[in-house]
Amino acid sequence: MFLLGESESSREDLSVLIDRYLTVNPMERRDRALLTELVYGIFRQRGYLDWLIDHFSKVNLHPPIRNILRLGLYQLLFLDKIPPSAAVNTSVELAKEADGMAASRLVNGLLRNILRQREILPAPDPKGDPVAFISVSTSHPEWMVRRWLARWGKEKTLQLCRFNNEIPPTTLRTNTLKIKREDLERRLKEEGAAVTLSPLSSAALFVRGVPVSSLPSYREGLFYVQDEGAQLISDLVDPRPGERILDLCAAPGGKTTHLAELAGGGAQITATDLNVDRLDLIRENITRLRTPGVEVSALAEATPADRRYDRILIDAPCSALGILRRIPEGKWRKKSSIIADYA
Structure with a gap:
């Protein structure tokens, strides 16, 4: 529950939040896998889970109770190995600890009601409101669905949304x-x-x-x-031994270290980032990989007027809508204005 609550307010990736939590709270491999599945799964299916919660509950829910319901519903609808009774009982106990007996009764009633109707759960009308239907059934914000429907039509939009929900x-x-x-x-x-x-x-x-x-x-x-697509970018740069190369938006250092490897360790690479606080991430990865030929420096030091480079890689900040399969939290953190912001 701590991770679900923290992910609501944090801008950090789920992977970072989970790694930090597991560093402080070590778990056996099986428990780590279940924790990861629950957190990522809830974010993949959050739109659908929330629609069901709002359909069956007509009261305003405190954020902790909504998260408890998401957790219980995800186990009931998407996990076969957890008995329904265990999912319900655990959720009820969590609600009691978080908000008292009234909340626990609400959680118990809602989860058991949905469990009874699991085979015939309601959904938006696909013909009457195709935006709502795709949005709910594939757990994507309506603004994304509208944008993609206008650009690609129904079938490609459904295909893309379903792909985003696959476990990579x-x-x-x-x-x-x-x-x-x-x-x-x-x-x-x-x-x-x-x-x-x-x-x-x-x-x-x-x-x-x-x-x-x-x-x-x-x-x-x-x-x-590192994603396969990100690896192909460094291949396109095609760095050579003896060249001076600038990686301008380098953190956390994935492409920087790849460029060094492709050049056989013989290039002179300068890695920098607009966010000075993230330079240490580059240094950490260089140290772990023992990557030679890389200098990490602040932007002003890396780009003096008299310095010349043979190749420059600019992996500029973007909307990240193309990697929602890996960062499902992005579906719920991004707004429609992000397209114009990064244009």
């Missing part, structure tokens, strides 16, 4: 300065991961079944967690 694999980038991809694949399998090689990026692997940040190979700096 964890994608790793091989630190090719330290190990070959095939050797990393073998090492990860020895550490208990299910591994698939990417067909698009020569350094990428997809892994499942393990918390990668706890692996010895992670601590040894043999890989970096």
Whole structure:
């Protein structure tokens, strides 16, 4: 419940919030996996969960009680391994602790009512109100649905929204300065991961079944967690040994370290970011990966008038609407004005 509450007010990614929580509250692998599934799953399905809650409850709900209902409903509707009675009883106890007996009775009644109707739950009319239907059934804000319907039509919009709700694999980038991809694949399998090689990026692997940040190979700096698409950007830059390269919006350092690897450690790379507070993230990743040839500096120091670079990478801030599958919290934190803000 703490994570659900904190995620409402924080602008940090869910992955950061979860990692920080687990650092302070260590868990066994199975419990870590369940916690991650619950938090990410609730954000993926939040629109649908909230619509059901508002349909079955006609009272204003305090934020903690709404989160408890989201937690209980997600378990009832999307998790097969948790008995319905356990999901309901846990939610009732949480409500009692948070807001007393009245809240616990409300939670108990609403969850059991929905449980009885689970096979015939209501939904918006797909013909009468297609925006509401797609918005609720795929858990996307109406402004996104309207925008995509106008641009792509119903079928492509449904396809995109459903894709955004899929659970993505964890994608790793091989630190090719330290190990070959095939050797990393073998090492990860020895550490208990299910591994698939990417067909698009020569350094990428997809892994499942393990918390990668706890692996010895992670601590040894043999890989970096990075989307396949992000890896392809550095491939396009095509850095060469001996070149001077500027990574202008570098934090947390994924593309910086990849550029160094692609240049065989022989390029001179300057990494900077508009947010000075995030420069330490770049330094941390350079240290873990033991990446050579990288200087991290403030923006003014990295861009004096008399300095010249052979290549400059500007991964400018954007709406991030293209990666909602990985950051489902983005669906509920972003407003329609974000498109104009980043245009």
